[in-house]
Amino acid sequence: TTMIIAAIILYAGLTALFESLNKIINPVEAEYDTISLVVMFIAILMKIALGKYFQSVGNKVNSKSLVASGTDALYDSLLTTSVLASALIFMIAGISVEAYVGILISVFIAKAGIELIIEALNEILGSRADNELVDEIKKTICEEEKVEGAYDLILHSYGPNRIVASVHVAVPGEMNAIELDSLQRRIAKNVAEKHRVLMGAVGVYSVDNSPESKAIREDVMGIVTSHKEVVQAHGFRVDQKNKVINLDIIIDYSIKDRTSMFQQICKEIQEKYPDYRLELILDIDV
Numbered sequence: 001t002t003m004i005i006a007a008i009i010l011y012a013g014l015t016a017l018f019e020s021l022n023k024i025i026n027p028v029e030a031e032y033d034t035i036s037l038v039v040m041f042i043a044i045l046m047k048i049a050l051g052k053y054f055q056s057v058g059n060k061v062n063s064k065s066l067v068a069s070g071t072d073a074l075y076d077s078l079l080t081t082s083v084l085a086s087a088l089i090f091m092i093a094g095i096s097v098e099a100y101v102g103i104l105i106s107v108f109i110a111k112a113g114i115e116l117i118i119e120a121l122n123e124i125l126g127s128r129a130d131n132e133l134v135d136e137i138k139k140t141i142c143e144e145e146k147v148e149g150a151y152d153l154i155l156h157s158y159g160p161n162r163i164v165a166s167v168h169v170a171v172p173g174e175m176n177a178i179e180l181d182s183l184q185r186r187i188a189k190n191v192a193e194k195h196r197v198l199m200g201a202v203g204v205y206s207v208d209n210s211p212e213s214k215a216i217r218e219d220v221m222g223i224v225t226s227h228k229e230v231v232q233a234h235g236f237r238v239d240q241k242n243k244v245i246n247l248d249i250i251i252d253y254s255i256k257d258r259t260s261m262f263q264q265i266c267k268e269i270q271e272k273y274p275d276y277r278l279e280l281i282l283d284i285d286v
Contacts, residue, residue: 003120005068009075010113013106016079020102027096032087040084047077068116075109133195137165140194141187146171146179148207151234151248152283155197165191166201168235173206180204205235213238216273220245223268229255230265231285243276245269248283258282 051073058066082105086098134153141150149170156164171183188199208214216238224233224247235248249265251258262282270278 003117005065005072006113006116006120008113009068009072009116010110012072012076012079013108013110013113016102016106017110020099020106023099023102027099032091037084037087040080040087044077044080044084047073047080051077064120068120071112071116075112079105079109133197137167137191137195137197140190141167141169143190144169144183144186146175146183147187148172149205149234151205151232152203156200163197164200165197166203167199168203168205170205170207170234173208206237208238212240216245219272220247220269223272224249224265227261227265229261232283234283235281238276244279245273245276246279248281250283250285253285 051070054066054070054073056070058064058068058070079102082101083098086096086101090096090098134155138150138153141147147169150167151170152166152168154166156166158164167187169183169187171180175183184199184202187202191197191199208217217236220236221233224230229252230249231252232250233247235246237246238244239246249262251261255261259282262280266278266280269280270276
C-alpha cells in the first residue's frame with residue numbers, strides 16, 4: 001500500500017511538472033474569480049487537517065501506509081497553495097507566476113515520492129535494524145544476573161509491531177538445562193513486555209571460567225584486540241580435549257580487505273597455539 005501511495009505522489013509531482021512546463025511553452029491567459037479562490041482556500045485547510053490526522057494516527061499505530069496517505073494529502077495541499085498564491089499575485093500585481101511556482105513545487109513533490117518509494121523498497125527487501133532498539137533489547141537481556149553478554153541479535157520485521165528476534169547470550173558453562181530454560185523464558189518475557197518484540201530463539205555461548213580456559217581466552221582475546229580494526233570478538237570456547245578453539249570476530253566494515261585482516265589474526269593465533277584447530281568465524285555486525 002505504501003508503494004502505491006508513493007507512486008501516486010511521484011505521478012502527481014511529474015504531472016504537475018509537465019503541466020507547468022506546458023504553460024510556459026504555451027502560455028494561456030489566467031482567469032480567477034472570488035468563488036474559486038474561496039473553494040481553494042477551504043480545500044487547502046481540509047487537506048492539511050486530513051494529512052495531519054492520517055500522519056498522527058499512522059505514527060500511533062506504526063502504519064507506514066497511513067503516514068504515506070497523510071504525506072500525500074499534505075503535498076496535495078502544497079500544490080493547491082501554490083495555485084492560490086499565484087492567483088492572488090496575478091489579481092493584485094497582474095504577474096502570472098503559476099507555471100514557475102508549479103515547477104518548483106512539482107520537483108519537490110516528485111523528490112518526496114521517490115524517497116517514499118525507496119523507503120517502501122527498504123521495508124520489502126529489508127534494511128538495517130534500528131540501532132537504538134537493538135541496544136535497548138541487548139541492555140534488557142544483559143540485566144539478567146547470569147548473562148555475561150548478548151550477541152548476534154537479529155530482528156525480523158513482519159509489519160507494524162510484528163518483530164521476531166533471535167540472539168546469542170554468553171552464560172556460565174556450569175548452568176544446567178533447567179536453569180537455561182528458566183533464563184530463556186525470562187528473557188523472552190522481559191523483551192516482549194518492554195519492547196513488544198517476540199524472542200523466537202535464544203542461543204547460548206558457554207563461558208568456561210576454569211583457570212586453564214580462562215588463561216587461553218585472555219591470551220587469544222589479547223591477540224585479537226591488539227588489532228584496532230576489530231570491532232568485537234565473542235563466542236569464545238576452547239575444547240582442550242579435542243584441541244579446538246572457537247571464536248567469532250567482527251572487523252570494521254571501513255576496512256577494504258576484511259578477509260586478509262581476518263586471516264592475519266588467525267595466523268597469529270595459530271602460531272601461538274599450533275596444536276589447536278581453529279574454528280574462527282568472520283562475523284557480520286548486525
